[in-house]
Amino acid sequence: MIVVWFVHKFIILFVTVLLMHAASPPITGLAHSTMEETFPSEGERLTEGPSTLEFWFQDPVVLHAESIQLKSQTGTEIKLEDTQIDPDDKTHLISNLIDELPPGSYAAKISVIALDGDVLEENLNFQVVEKEKTKHQPDFKIIRNYPEDGEITDGSPQKLDLWFNQPANITAIGVFDDRQQSISIKEPVIDPNDPNHVVIEFNEVLPKGSYQVTWYARPAASDDISLPDTIDVFYFAVDEFTAIQQPSEGEPVGSAWFASMGLKQTGYWLFFIGIMALFGLAFFQNVIHREPILLKRSTLSFFLLFFVFTGVILVLVAQKSELDSLSFIQFLSLKFVWIPLLQLGLLLLGIFLTKGRLLFFAAALLLIPLITGHAAYPRYGGYLSLFMNALHLLAASIWVGGLLAILTFPKKEEMKKFLRSTLPAFSNWAFGSLTVIIVTGLYITMKYVPSYTFESFWKSEWGKAIVLKMVLTLAVLLIGLFQRRLIKQVTEKALSKVVNLVRIEIIYAALLLLFASVLVVSTPGSAEQGVYPSTVEKEDIELDVNFSPLKLGLNVLTMEFEGEKVEDVQVTLFMPPNYQVNYKAFKVEEGVFKLTGNLLHGAGTMDMTVKAETSQGEEVEFAFRVVIPGEMRFNE
Template structure:
């Protein structure tokens, strides 16, 4: 009894070492979707108050009740009714007759991989003004305590998988009949407890994580909203599968011999279902090839659980307690299992990294990529140690003591515990593909300028500011920001550095103060635009601006 407890304590110590890896490698939790465009565009000045605001994200999102607001220039609510979502697009209806000035849009939604996405944009009607006052930080923050506990909870879930999947497989297929199953049974029940506990913790944490509240500021309604989301549904499935598996495991754990092949087959099905719940609430669901990523991630988790869980059983029970004849039969089979699991780990891990990192620069210039490199380095060490242990298995005679092999297995467990910690941190960090999506926004290729003289203010929108076909909008206002009727518009574009003389831009008068035009700009460079707005037979204003066309 005391020996079994000592071995179990050693395994739990390894898990504690891995948790240190979580604490050292976990950075700030980051949103994994990105706002790629908005209408009106961020920072734009529009001539008339729109009847809605549209936000477009890089992946599908879910709404959080009460977490999307539009504030008018006087800081009063300008939105009307509840926003709606259609895949990647969120539409916010606005009150009619909005005042002139700058509006503030604050948003907080949940991305496809269960992480909150929060931020702000501004737009102005007629002319810019002082932005509305609002506690933007409170609207977009994540409580630091919640942020710190989430990766620890994920790590405990991974540890539970390790103590559940691998030990069950060894107990069902490799365990000598004469040995007691009490110690492995405790280990497996510990794994079940860790998976259940981490799942319940994840459901609780998801409420303050998405709402930006404190750890203990969770209400019944908040939990109800979580359970009604995709994340909550997946967590409930995980709990149901694990509880069902626990009932089927009882005969196997007591060694009564009453377990049937059907029971073992059902356990296998439940194991696959449980493993699938991890990628369904993480990065794979938001991958460009979601189906492939979900399968690869489940394969990665299965291989990890079989390999590490088998190592735990080998170190804690089989090597100390099995005799030479039993080890001679068990170790070669285990060696083949380990080789297969490691091969699956490498294959699934490499392909997943290629999908998430998406570029060589992302591997070195992002926190996600650097953690991938750390994980690869640690995995390489573990694989080298595993290769040495397999060589020991082949070379060891049945009479030799497995003491050296135990030391090697312990080294494997210690390093892989830290790898688990790095993995738990990785799922909280935005992959480079999300960062790249956030940089390809519509506002990056739109130029908005306001040009003024003593009698007129001219707003100019040019989009996209790239080589090719370009559209232009011109809006005229009086010095006190009222629409200024224009009798005639003229505009030209020139690129003096490349010897391109002024090209006339055809303009179409839409309203008294609004004109549009189109031009095909043939080359990149610093283009000079000249605008003339005639307001009467004798009055006109001329403006010039330089725009960098890419």
């Protein structure tokens, strides 16, 4: 019996997948953040309490009753009047405060839901201080240093000089060569003639190459221990520029192939199998075979419905654990909860109402892109990507459902009739479906990951799942071409071979849907790698930039200018909401400037601004978006 065979094979596959996952070493990752800007900003000291808390995200988000929570330094919760989405900007959240905040420290906890159903959590800390305490306290900062950032000195300097805008205490300072080895220095000394000037002498002569200086300092007169140290990094070179290198990579740390596999991913897998098979079987019955004898209230239909029900329960349990502060009624109000329940209702109606079965199943199927995957994100294509995902699902469902239909039909006495009529028709539908699957799959892949290297693609969970899906799809295509030849033979022996191959395809289909469930819970950006300029030419100046290598950690940034002569280059790297660093680039030859060091501190999307000063004293600015590959995403 087909149901017994299907259950037996699926149990074997399910247990195998669970064992593979259990055997994989767990990894701990940071949840990716979509928050780009806040008011107040992180760590900001306000002289009067804000009337609103505001948050800007990269993509639209979904609110729930506990999205914004504000507490004082004593842990007392502060009630907010309301939290709403800006009607003119769906990425902008506004929380209105009821009362003015008194002086003190405050912490806001932000919990919103992304368009694919993932819960995103962030924290915001700020202070409200009395105005009297802020008077006559200029911001502590460094004015200049020697050697200068980006300077190539002639010979080894004997000392470092740091000038601040007020007397300073150096709490820590380190100098490192291009192999990241520490350089011996003396204790910082305050210049007796200028209390704002700190001198640090070297204990050794510096060889040729690049050097990194990292210092921590605070105002000497400050008695506010809550203020953090000011931290800065600058680079200089002796005689020539060299790239800062990692002395030893060490042994690579083992990681799971698919670390995101878990309760939610398993739920999506069962959900996909059940709902796609139900629609595909109904499509086979109503469109391909055109004889209403399949998928009555059979054991198989209820077994597939049980798959969908189990999958929905697993996903909802995982989501409720992420939103445990919400009441049951509040949880049910989320579209990521009521839409799956609506899908279950549509499937039940389809099973019991024969005439509208195909429409009910289609409606349930086409709701999937609205609550799973990444198609709903505007940056991943919006409505067009939703349409392509819907086509992808329809085509895959026709193929999967048809395979199950072949195994449940025909009876022995009807084999030849089935072979002559229905199998050729399904073969044409299956071949067309595979064509649509391949075309839409390629579109989705290129839309989600427009730029990558083989290394960045294969190292990511999302990329691995795509590659494995492609391999399995190619195998299915080859099997399908062989089956089309067998069908033309019109013999019982050929039919037997076709059925055996269909059993293999069923296993491949289950694996394809497994990898599809991994795609839903993983991040496309982890496979992406590229530099995207907003403009590459301004005022007769062209700029070409290159990171080598473009990945997390140590990099060399090379900037080549053509056109008007460039004398000075400043680079700003910014990762919302709070990270920003500025560097002055080394001029290594005419028109070529370089930076080296730990420029890309985290995987994710980073904004870069290059300001070039021409020989005529004019300033030209170029903007870029830099995408760094990696699973632990920031600003996405």
